[in-house]
Amino acid sequence: MALQIIESCVNCYACEPLCPSKAIYMSEKTGHFRINPKKCTECEGDFKDTQCASICPIEGAILDALGVPINPPGSLTGIPPERMAEAMAELQAH
Amino acid sequence: MELPVINETPAASAGGCSSHSCGTSDDQLGHLSDEIRSKVENHPCYSEDAHHYFARMHVAVAPACNIQCHYCNRKYDCSNESRPGVVSELLTPDQAVKKTMAVAANIPQMTVLGIAGPGDPLANPERTFETFRRLSAEAPDIKLCVSTNGLALPESVEELSKHNIDHVTITINCVDPEIGAQIYPWIFWENKRIKGVKGAKILIEQQQKGLEMLAAKGILVKVNSVMIPGVNDKHLAEVSKIVKAKGAFLHNVMPLIAEAEHGTFYGVMGQRGPTQDELMELQDSCSGDMNMMRHCRQCRADAVGLLGEDRGDEFTMDKIESMEIDYQSAMEKRKVIHEAIAEEMHSKRAAKVEKAASHAEEPKLNTRPVLMAIATSGQGVINMHFGHAKEFLIYEASPNGVRFMSHRKTDLYCGGDDTCGDGESVLQQTIRSLAGCEAVLCSKIGYEPWDLLEKAGIVPNGEHAMEPIEEAVMAVYKEMAAAGKLDEATTEERATA
Numbered sequence: 382m383a384l385q386i387i388e389s390c391v392n393c394y395a396c397e398p399l400c401p402s403k404a405i406y407m408s409e410k411t412g413h414f415r416i417n418p419k420k421c422t423e424c425e426g427d428f429k430d431t432q433c434a435s436i437c438p439i440e441g442a443i444l445d446a447l448g449v450p451i452n453p454p455g456s457l458t459g460i461p462p463e464r465m466a467e468a469m470a471e472l473q474a475h
Numbered sequence: 476m477e478l479p480v481i482n483e484t485p486a487a488s489a490g491g492c493s494s495h496s497c498g499t500s501d502d503q504l505g506h507l508s509d510e511i512r513s514k515v516e517n518h519p520c521y522s523e524d525a526h527h528y529f530a531r532m533h534v535a536v537a538p539a540c541n542i543q544c545h546y547c548n549r550k551y552d553c554s555n556e557s558r559p560g561v562v563s564e565l566l567t568p569d570q571a572v573k574k575t576m577a578v579a580a581n582i583p584q585m586t587v588l589g590i591a592g593p594g595d596p597l598a599n600p601e602r603t604f605e606t607f608r609r610l611s612a613e614a615p616d617i618k619l620c621v622s623t624n625g626l627a628l629p630e631s632v633e634e635l636s637k638h639n640i641d642h643v644t645i646t647i648n649c650v651d652p653e654i655g656a657q658i659y660p661w662i663f664w665e666n667k668r669i670k671g672v673k674g675a676k677i678l679i680e681q682q683q684k685g686l687e688m689l690a691a692k693g694i695l696v697k698v699n700s701v702m703i704p705g706v707n708d709k710h711l712a713e714v715s716k717i718v719k720a721k722g723a724f725l726h727n728v729m730p731l732i733a734e735a736e737h738g739t740f741y742g743v744m745g746q747r748g749p750t751q752d753e754l755m756e757l758q759d760s761c762s763g764d765m766n767m768m769r770h771c772r773q774c775r776a777d778a779v780g781l782l783g784e785d786r787g788d789e790f791t792m793d794k795i796e797s798m799e800i801d802y803q804s805a806m807e808k809r810k811v812i813h814e815a816i817a818e819e820m821h822s823k824r825a826a827k828v829e830k831a832a833s834h835a836e837e838p839k840l841n842t843r844p845v846l847m848a849i850a851t852s853g854q855g856v857i858n859m860h861f862g863h864a865k866e867f868l869i870y871e872a873s874p875n876g877v878r879f880m881s882h883r884k885t886d887l888y889c890g891g892d893d894t895c896g897d898g899e900s901v902l903q904q905t906i907r908s909l910a911g912c913e914a915v916l917c918s919k920i921g922y923e924p925w926d927l928l929e930k931a932g933i934v935p936n937g938e939h940a941m942e943p944i945e946e947a948v949m950a951v952y953k954e955m956a957a958a959g960k961l962d963e964a965t966t967e968e969r970a971t972a
Binding site for chain 1: 538539540541543545548549550565594598599601660661663666667668735736739740742743744
């Protein structure tokens with residue numbers, strides 16, 4: 382079982398020092414942080430909450446073992462996803 | 476150690492000319508003790524006077540953050556944009572030290588190095604303190620400062636006090652957790668993400684505790700607050716009182732910057748920022764209690780240069796790598812230049828006091844106050860062409876003297892090309908940004924803007940080029956008074972004058 386950081390990561394470094402298993406590394410290949418699935422324990426035995434997903438500011442950037450975003454759209458910013466879509470559509474129209 | 480004097484001026488009635496920055500005889504720091512004054516008089520962010528002469532820089536070594544603010548979006552990085560939290564190039568401590576020394580050697584009036592993000596410096600303690608440690612050893616003539624949201628402040632005070640850091644800025648937007656929950660959706664605390672009122676309460680407690688601990692150590696604290704209409708605007712006067720009582724020496728109320736294209740909560744949800752008038756009114760109402768800062772430019776976390784200018788492009792890492800810096804000789808040069816600037820500032824200050832004394836002897840005018848816009852590139856004089864000004868300084872002239880009020884950007888946070896805008900010409904936008912001003916003083920001005928300014932009811936004036944700002948503003952004010960343009964002082968204003 383392991384979490385995954387995907388390409389929407391903005392490289393803010395917040396998660397890296399928190400990982401109890403030192404599973405987070407900067408990937409030269411993708412240019413953003415990734416999780417080594419062999420090392421990730423999902424913080425089992427160390428913390429109640431997964432640490433990387435508890436500090437990550439980017440919705441959707443960290444997936445659970447099933448590939449589901451731990452912080453889905455709207456959950457961190459408080460912006461309802463439909464409002465965000467509307468605002469982005471308005472900006473595109475200009 | 477207890478901070479000796481925070482504010483000796485008696486609490487004046489709210490509004491109007493109630494602050495110590497009022498009058499030509501005094502500057503914004505006039506009421507501070509000599510000890511604090513000597514610490515801040517060459518710090519552009521803390522001294523309104525100094526910001527005309529001295530430059531600052533930020534190094535972006537601190538990417539991680541431990542809270543979320545509704546005015547911030549961690550995804551955004553546009554090189555055309557200038558606001559806090561935005562950077563183009565993240566630096567390692569080693570790169571930051573190189574960059575700082577390169578800038579110090581090339582811009583000798585740079586006196587201050589700040590770490591301000593793009594995240595929270597104290598949420599990146601290793602990178603932040605490594606940078607400070609090396610700079611205090613290798614470039615001891617540079618003042619170091621740090622700004623923080625305060626969450627990790629209490630645990631960092633001891634370390635901060637070790638590194639030549641005598642200035643800390645804490646952003647405090649509220650002291651009420653219910654209001655806090657409308658500004659901070661979550662914090663990361665003791666290995667958990669904590670949302671809502673509970674998170675805001677912890678953040679506020681940490682901020683207040685950190686402020687008290689810094690004051691007890693004699694470290695100067697400035698408090699920044701973002702004014703968010705309908706959220707904390709009514710609350711900030713109370714914040715100002717409380718932080719002053721706990722030992723902050725300066726309060727900087729800044730306007731919310733919120734645009735949908737920034738992707739922030741406030742931007743997307745249509746939260747508006749305050750108008751110029753609302754901001755000035757709040758700053759005035761706080762100034763009875765607190766020394767207020769009005770010259771903040773809300774700069775990027777990697778800004779370089781005088782406040783209001785950004786020379787970051789001259790010091791990108793690829794350019795710095797090829798520079799050979801002999802810091803020892805640079806430091807000697809810097810010392811000479813700093814002493815010359817200090818001398819110039821002192822003689823200008825003395826001249827100001829003299830002017831004010833002669834002004835006080837003249838019969839007092841009974842005229843209404845007037846706002847004027849100034850084009851300057853520093854040194855406290857009018858020395859910029861109207862068309863080159865990226866910002867104007869706004870001064871108020873009244874029978875009581877001249878005081879600095881605010882600055883106005885002409886390009887409204889964006890330096891992008893015409894395709895970014897809504898088709899309004901740069902000139903039209905500039906003139907709109909000067910609404911409320913009755914005169915604009917610059918070194919030179921072209922025919923087209925002259926015409927448009929007059930049509931907008933703003934008198935262009937290029938007659939005071941290279942003169943000190945306050946003197947020129949007072950001279951123009953007296954001319955306006957003599958011409959009978961200022962006679963409509965209302966009875967109400969007369970009664971309170």
